[in-house]
Structure formats: structure tokens, C-alpha cells
Amino acid sequence: MKHLIQHIFLSGLMLMSLFTNAQQTPAGKQTETISITGVTAHVGNGTVVNNATIVFDNGVITEVGANVSPKGKIINAEGKHVYPGFITVNSTLGLGEVDAVRASMDVNEIGSISPNIRSLIAYNAESRVVESMRPNGVLMGQIVPRGGRLTGTSSVVQFDAWNWEDAAVKVDDALHLNWPNSFSRGRWWLGEPAGYSPNKNYSSEIETFKTFLTDAKIYAKTKPAKKNLAFEAVQGLFDGSQKLFIDATSEKEIIDAVTFAKEMGIDKVVLVGAYHAYKITDFLKQHNIPVVVGRTQSTPSFEDDDYDLPYKNPKLLHDAGLLVTINPGGRMERMNTRNLPFYAGQVVGQGMDKEDALKLITSNAAKILGIDDKYGTLEVGKSATLFISEGDALDMRGNVLSHAFIDGRNISLESHHTNLYQRYSNKFNEQQD
Known part of the structure; x- marks a missing residue:
């Protein structure tokens, strides 16, 4: 009990420190x-x-x-x-402050399919992490909830506001889907074989999305008296007022995800992560899919990847004629978002024209978010x-x-x-x- 009280007391002090210097x-x-x-x-x-x-x-x-x-x-x-002003896409800025202080974190929600979760109302305009973006020129961003498969609804905000109402630039702009992996790594602590093996639940997980979206379409047509917030939250995907951001990595997952979305009648799709998207650029061009590629200052994910693949990935996609921006996601993503301009600068070192690299985090990001008429x-x-x-x-x-x-x-x-x-x-x- 004594240790519990000490833990609560220290957590309280840390929380107080967050707001002492607003x-x-x-x-x-x-x-x-x-x-x-x-x-x-x-x-x-x-x-x-x-x-x-x-x-x-x-x-x-x-x-x-x-x-x-x-x-x-x-x-x-x-x-x-x-x-x-630089624009960050697919960020959790303002939803979390100190990872070690649970009370300051509002990033993840419980449940697998939660499209009615809205990041905007949880956005903390007085976050000291958000404040640290501005001295590097990062002035706007898309704020995205995490957790589960269909994680929720994002909004676009500007980074100098009294509250979330003042911050809002584009409300409920998109929904976000974490596509399942077709392969999974063995969990040695459970006695599973080391390395990668096929994900036995891959098809059933996709079927879960399909069933949910099919039911949402039926709900819209029948208009029952009792509201279903989850079904109502995805209607913008079908009428084109919202985009679907799909986080997928390899060629198979990317092709399956895009094909699935088109079959469900979702026209506005954006690919996130897209580590191996450079291998299927013709497919992505055919379906007019913009890409939010991973941050450049990282190491390769697989042993047979080029050592400099993360550095040059945005250029490979840009040279193929795709609309590309950079996603700062990863370890300590909120803090590292201040490095967004340097992620773009990294691509210049790979031979990309400097003004084209600038477009990655300005006009390209604005187009992907649908705010290019003003920003x-x-x-x-x-x-x-x-x-x-x-x-x-x-x-x-x-x-x-x-x-x-x-x-x-x-x-x-x-x-x-x-x-x-x-x-x-x-x-x-x-x-x-």
C-alpha cells in the first residue's frame, strides 16, 4: 500500500508539471x-x-x-x-503527453472496430509536445486515434489554439483501418516456431470488416429508429465525404486492401506505411492511391532490403508518379514529429530535387488531406x-x-x-x- 501511495503521489507530481508551464x-x-x-x-x-x-x-x-x-x-x-507551414499526416499529437503517465495518454481505445471514436474531441490544444512542433515549422497536422482494426475518425488541426474547437481545420476528415498481416512472427514465449508463418486468421479478419461495412450499408438504406453510432460513422466512406486511410505493409496486403475497398464502393483510399509499395507502383497508379510512406530516418525492416530503402522510399514512389507524403509514425512518434522537415531533407540526400522534397510535407500533404484549396x-x-x-x-x-x-x-x-x-x-x- 505504501508503494502504491508513493506511485500515485509521483504520478500526480508529473501531471502537475505538465500544466505548470502551459x-x-x-x-x-x-x-x-x-x-x-x-x-x-x-x-x-x-x-x-x-x-x-x-x-x-x-x-x-x-x-x-x-x-x-x-x-x-x-x-x-x-x-x-x-x-x-509544414503539415504532418497520420499523427497522434495532442492525444498523448508522457508515455509513462497513463493519465496523460488518450491514444488507444478498447475494441477492434470503433469508427465512431473521434480524435478531435480528445485533442489537447495546450500540449507541450504540440507546442514544440512550431519552432521547426510544423504548423498543422492530421490527428489520428489508434487501437484495434478500424481505429476511429481523424481530424485536421492547426497548432496554435485555445481548445480543440479553435484548432479544427477539417473535422472528421477520414477513417483509419489497420489491415491485418498475412504472415505473423512466431512468439517464442508461447512455444511457437521462430520466424514468419502464414496468419491463419487473415481471411476471417478481412471478413469481419466486410460484414461490418455491408451491415453499415444496409443500415443506411433501412434507416432504423434506433441509431447505431458505429454504422453512422462510416457513411462518409460511401458518399465520398470521407477518405479511408489503410495501414498496410507488403505487396499482398496492399493489393488485398485496395481491392477490398474498391469492392465495397469506397473510392477515396489512402495507403499508410506502404513499406513495399515501391514494388507495385503500377497497381497504385491504376487505382489513383496516394501514399503516406514511413519516416526516412529508420533502419530496414527485413534482412534482404536495401540498407538505404527507408531513406529513398519516398523518392521511389515520387519518381513512379504517385502522390506521396511522409508519416512520422514509429517509436516516440509525437516527439519525433518535430523532425518532419529533416525526414524530407533526408530524401534530398538520395537525389530528390529539394523543391520536390518540400512538396512531400506541404502541397502533397494538403492534397492528401483535402485542404489544398487553402493550405x-x-x-x-x-x-x-x-x-x-x-x-x-x-x-x-x-x-x-x-x-x-x-x-x-x-x-x-x-x-x-x-x-x-x-x-x-x-x-x-x-x-x-
């Missing part, structure tokens, strides 16, 4: 016209404008070009670079969600932000990390004196 106060609405001058503008669609001026008012870009006259408040950014590029009529960097934002040596804006609001770039940096820099300087 996130920076969200910025107010843009109140005057702002012009950024003398800057290199990386539009996000593959083009670059040198010595550009960008003008925005009421949160919307009104002028972009080399021969634009500045208006209103002028920010002289000569020698610097402007980028669209993802520096174009007239689109949201002034952008930032000014001292240098190359895809290189950690150049990714030093001086300003960042979300919908024209001049947001804070302070975070727990920057506070600690300043604190210990002062200590170091004092010791040097």
Missing part, C-alpha cells in the same frame, strides 16, 4: 496588413521566387512576387527564406500559414525560424525546449565569465 498564449487575429520583403519564397508547388514580397491581410495571402509593392507592416527578411502553398487566395527561416528549412543547420504565422496570426515560437535552452545558455555564459 503552452504559449495563442496569437490574436491579424489586425493589419503584413508584407514580407526581400525573401526567397519556396512556394511549395516546386517553384521558387527570388527577392520576393509576400503580402497578406485578414489571414489570406493577397500578393506574391518579385515586383510586388509592400503594404502595411513590413518585415524585412532579406537573405532569408519563406515556406508554407500547402504560398499562393494568392490561400491561408497565410507560413514561416520565415534563416536558411534551408529541410536542413537542421538552416531551420532557424524568426517568424511564423497561422492564418495570418503571428504565433509564438517559444516552447519548453527554447526556455530550457535559454536557461542553460545563461548558466554556461555565467560560468565562462
Whole structure:
């Protein structure tokens, strides 16, 4: 009992520490016209404008070009670079804070099929992990629930808000399905053979999805008096108002998953993970499937893979003509999402054009999420969600932000990390004196 009380007490202290230094106060609405001058503008669609001026008012870009006259408040950014805000896809940001503190985690739900679980209402806009994204230019993201097979419904948010209502950019944009593996690794602790063996439950697990979606279609036609929240949550898949993100790895799983979705009448499908998608690009092009490929700074999954496959995977898919973005999922995915620009920069080292690599986390991500009418590029009529960097934002040596804006609001770039940096820099300087 004594140890239990100590554990509860320490957990309480850790929770208190999470909220003692809350996130920076969200910025107010843009109140005057702002012009950024003398800057290199990386539009996000593959083009670059040198010595550009960008003008925005009421949160919307009104002028972009080399021969634009500045208006209103002028920010002289000569020698610097402007980028669209980076967008992360398939993230759990805001759903978990400290892995070791269970009370701060709201990532997974109980149950195998839970499409009515909505990530948006669980999103913590004051997360200090979310706050740490902004100094690297990651300003927006798709927030996805985990757990089970049909995990729930995601939403797209921006990363400077008072609460989830303020944060919402696109509500309930997609549902997420973890496709079963056709092979499973033996569990030695249960006496199973080592290595991979066929998954005996593969067909039955797929049949479970099929039965559920078939019943959901019947439910929509019959319209019973008693509501079924799970059935209602998937109706957007059939009328095209929502996309289905399917997490699948190998060629067989990918082909089975896409074929299944098409047979069920689901037209808008996005592939997630897609480790071996480069082997079946013709199939994916035939069905117009965008890909959210795994993060580049990782090691190969199988012994016979190229040693640099994770580094070059996005380029292989891009060169094949697919619409690609990068998924920061994996170990410590929430914390590591701040490295999103460097994941894209990794692909430049594999021979990808730098502006094409930028598209991976700007315009491509916006298109996959269906928000490209407002976000993802520096174009007239689109949201002034952008930032000014001292240098190359895809290189950690150049990714030093001086300003960042979300919908024209001049947001804070302070975070727990920057506070600690300043604190210990002062200590170091004092010791040097």
C-alpha cells in the first residue's frame, strides 16, 4: 500500500508539471496588413521566387512576387527564406503527453472496430509536445486515434489554439483501418516456431470488416429508429465525404486492401506505411492511391532490403508518379514529429530535387488531406500559414525560424525546449565569465 501511495503521489507530481508551464498564449487575429520583403519564397508547388514580397491581410495571402509593392507592416527578411507551414499526416499529437503517465495518454481505445471514436474531441490544444512542433515549422497536422482494426475518425488541426474547437481545420476528415498481416512472427514465449508463418486468421479478419461495412450499408438504406453510432460513422466512406486511410505493409496486403475497398464502393483510399509499395507502383497508379510512406530516418525492416530503402522510399514512389507524403509514425512518434522537415531533407540526400522534397510535407500533404484549396502553398487566395527561416528549412543547420504565422496570426515560437535552452545558455555564459 505504501508503494502504491508513493506511485500515485509521483504520478500526480508529473501531471502537475505538465500544466505548470502551459503552452504559449495563442496569437490574436491579424489586425493589419503584413508584407514580407526581400525573401526567397519556396512556394511549395516546386517553384521558387527570388527577392520576393509576400503580402497578406485578414489571414489570406493577397500578393506574391518579385515586383510586388509592400503594404502595411513590413518585415524585412532579406537573405532569408519563406515556406508554407509544414503539415504532418497520420499523427497522434495532442492525444498523448508522457508515455509513462497513463493519465496523460488518450491514444488507444478498447475494441477492434470503433469508427465512431473521434480524435478531435480528445485533442489537447495546450500540449507541450504540440507546442514544440512550431519552432521547426510544423504548423498543422492530421490527428489520428489508434487501437484495434478500424481505429476511429481523424481530424485536421492547426497548432496554435485555445481548445480543440479553435484548432479544427477539417473535422472528421477520414477513417483509419489497420489491415491485418498475412504472415505473423512466431512468439517464442508461447512455444511457437521462430520466424514468419502464414496468419491463419487473415481471411476471417478481412471478413469481419466486410460484414461490418455491408451491415453499415444496409443500415443506411433501412434507416432504423434506433441509431447505431458505429454504422453512422462510416457513411462518409460511401458518399465520398470521407477518405479511408489503410495501414498496410507488403505487396499482398496492399493489393488485398485496395481491392477490398474498391469492392465495397469506397473510392477515396489512402495507403499508410506502404513499406513495399515501391514494388507495385503500377497497381497504385491504376487505382489513383496516394501514399503516406514511413519516416526516412529508420533502419530496414527485413534482412534482404536495401540498407538505404527507408531513406529513398519516398523518392521511389515520387519518381513512379504517385502522390506521396511522409508519416512520422514509429517509436516516440509525437516527439519525433518535430523532425518532419529533416525526414524530407533526408530524401534530398538520395537525389530528390529539394523543391520536390518540400512538396512531400506541404502541397502533397494538403492534397492528401483535402485542404489544398487553402493550405500547402504560398499562393494568392490561400491561408497565410507560413514561416520565415534563416536558411534551408529541410536542413537542421538552416531551420532557424524568426517568424511564423497561422492564418495570418503571428504565433509564438517559444516552447519548453527554447526556455530550457535559454536557461542553460545563461548558466554556461555565467560560468565562462
